[in-house]
Amino acid sequence: xxxxxxxxxxxxxxxxxxxxxxxxxxxxxxxxxxxxxxxxxxxxxxxxxxxxxxxxxxxxxxxxxxxxxxxxxxxxxxxxxxxxxxxxxxxxxxxxxxxxxxxxxxxxxxxxxxxxxxxxxxxxxxxxxxxxxxxxxxx
Ligand code: CMP
Numbered sequence: 001x002x003x004x005x006x007x008x009x010x011x012x013x014x015x016x017x018x019x020x021x022x023x024x025x026x027x028x029x030x031x032x033x034x035x036x037x038x039x040x041x042x043x044x045x046x047x048x049x050x051x052x053x054x055x056x057x058x059x060x061x062x063x064x065x066x067x068x069x070x071x072x073x074x075x076x077x078x079x080x081x082x083x084x085x086x087x088x089x090x091x092x093x094x095x096x097x098x099x100x101x102x103x104x105x106x107x108x109x110x111x112x113x114x115x116x117x118x119x120x121x122x123x124x125x126x127x128x129x130x131x132x133x134x135x136x137x138x139x
Contacts, residue, residue, distance in 0.1 A: 005035065006082040006119045007128040008090075012070035013113040020073065023116065026103055027077065030089050036076040036129070036138040042068050050131060059112065066112055074132040083125055086118045 010023055028034070042050070047067040054060050079085055091102025093114055098105040108115040119125035129138070 004080050004082050005076055005078050005129065006086045006125045007117075007132070008075050008077055008086065008119075009117040010073040010075075011113070011115055011117065012066065012072060013109055014107060014115045015071050015073070017107070017109075019107045019115070023103055023107060026089065026106075027086075030079075030085070032077040032079045032082065032086065034075055035078050036074075036133045038074050038132070038137070039071055040074060040132075041071045044068050046131075050128070062112060076129045076133060076138060083119055083122055087120070090116050090118045 008027070010020060014020060014023055024034075044064060047064045048055075051060065051063055051067070054063060057063075077086060089103060091098030091104040091108075093104075094111045095104045095108035095114060098108070103116050104114055119128050
């Protein structure tokens with residue numbers, strides 16, 4: 001996969017709070033195009049595997065419980081410099097520290113219920129995309 005793609009999830013709080021449309025508009029208005037997208041719900045096993053890197057952190061169980069609490073939207077996005085530009089668009093993990101007009105400043109509730117995920121490297125973008133999508137689902 002080219003290094004101008006990133007992977008995102010709209011987390012359960014975004015769906016619960018009715019923010020799907022507003023967040024997708026912010027993403028496309030920022031110049032990202034959607035290469036794959038699905039509405040789904042993570043199983044406990046999938047959430048544990050996806051966040052395995054955090055398994056020793058004190059918030060791991062809470063994170064898995066939250067990410068399986070309702071549906072999510074998973075997507076692959078394309079743009080020049082996608083990974084870095086998307087992390088700028090979403091803002092700090094902690095919404096109280098996120099820059100104004102970022103997705104998390106506008107829509108996240110807390111550090112845990114923080115509206116969106118964005119890959120932190122090209123390598124993780126590829127791994128995370130392949131975790132959620134088969135090649136026939138990517139356009
Ligand atoms: P994200 O960066 O998408 O992936 C790791 C997630 O762990 C992060 O979003 C938060 O949802 C969650 N997280 C990070 N730090 C904390 C924390 N201190 N308390 C609860 N959840 C956290």
